[in-house]
Amino acid sequence: MAHSTPYTIAFAAGVSIVCGVLVAGSAVALKPRQEENKMLDQRKQVLSVAGLLNQGEALAPAEINSRFDQSIIPIVIDLKSGALAPDIAAATFDMQRAMKDPATSESAPANDAKVFRLPKHALVYKVVEAGETKGLILPIQGYGLWSVLYGFLAVGADGNTIQGITFYQHGETPGLGGEVDNPKWKSLWPGRRAYNNAWKPAIRVIKGQAGAPDADPHSIDGLSGATITSNGVTALVQFWLGDMGYGPFLGAVREGRAI
Numbered sequence: 001m002a003h004s005t006p007y008t009i010a011f012a013a014g015v016s017i018v019c020g021v022l023v024a025g026s027a028v029a030l031k032p033r034q035e036e037n038k039m040l041d042q043r044k045q046v047l048s049v050a051g052l053l054n055q056g057e058a059l060a061p062a063e064i065n066s067r068f069d070q071s072i073i074p075i076v077i078d079l080k081s082g083a084l085a086p087d088i089a090a091a092t093f094d095m096q097r098a099m100k101d102p103a104t105s106e107s108a109p110a111n112d113a114k115v116f117r118l119p120k121h122a123l124v125y126k127v128v129e130a131g132e133t134k135g136l137i138l139p140i141q142g143y144g145l146w147s148v149l150y151g152f153l154a155v156g157a158d159g160n161t162i163q164g165i166t167f168y169q170h171g172e173t174p175g176l177g178g179e180v181d182n183p184k185w186k187s188l189w190p191g192r193r194a195y196n197n198a199w200k201p202a203i204r205v206i207k208g209q210a211g212a213p214d215a216d217p218h219s220i221d222g223l224s225g226a227t228i229t230s231n232g233v234t235a236l237v238q239f240w241l242g243d244m245g246y247g248p249f250l251g252a253v254r255e256g257r258a259i
């Protein structure tokens with residue numbers, strides 16, 4: 001059956017409008033669930049770098065939330081002074097959004113981690129056991145070879161001993177820079193020291209193999225065939241441990257002023 005041209009155009013336009021409304025409707029309807037899943041994933045990452053979630057352990061959303069609420073306290077800090085910012089609600093503070101918004105961030109001085117903007121405030125997490133702070137989870141990010149790597153660094157309550165590292169988002173090559181996700185490589189971090197004796201960030205990913213944590217506290221094995229990603233990890237970890245990142249906060253922690 002042949003249709004006239006106006007009929008065909010009107011039919012195609014009608015189908016496009018109906019499909020457009022359906023797609024837009026589902027995007028709006030699914031938004032709260034996407035936000036919830038994003039939050040659950042962040043909580044899982046925080047639990048995992050805190051050593052409170054084992055590799056491969058599958059938890060239902062309610063279990064993730066209860067384990068998180070039992071041991072983790074999110075806190076907002078003033079990045080420059082390192083002081084707590086109790087007036088900002090940690091439960092709803094979005095550090096990524098704060099970092100992009102000109103009203104809540106400023107451009108960063110040139111740095112090797114290629115962090116272009118710095119938020120005035122940061123969201124960090126206290127790991128608490130029987131009322132005592134056992135560690136601090138710090139959001140980190142910076143450039144590798146192909147992409148920005150986003151992750152968390154866990155540091156002890158001494159503000160120096162590394163407890164773990166994890167990257168939850170990046171676009172590095174699987175098998176090369178993507179080995180930042182390898183549990184064996186991540187297991188090389190705990191027990192090493194973030195700072196040297198002068199309290200300058202000293203932990204770095206070297207080319208080749210590092211010694212044991214006691215003998216070689218500031219080195220991590222390089223990722224083979226991925227020196228550029230390895231250097232990116234050094235740059236980003238040192239950036240966030242430094243004066244522009246959590247340096248003032250961790251200094252305050254060491255002096256017993258912040259937590």
Ligand SMILES: Cc1cc2nc3c(=O)[nH]c(=O)nc-3n(C[C@H](O)[C@H](O)[C@H](O)COP(=O)(O)O)c2cc1C
Pocket residue numbers: 145146172173174176177178223224225226227228229230
């Ligand atoms: C397809 C392709 C993907 C690569 N992906 C990465 C990567 O994710 N991270 C990285 O550091 N190097 C990657 N490289 C290698 C770099 O170009 C560079 O050779 C390497 O970082 C040098 O590391 P090496 O000195 O340990 O060999 C890739 C190379 C190719 C051809």
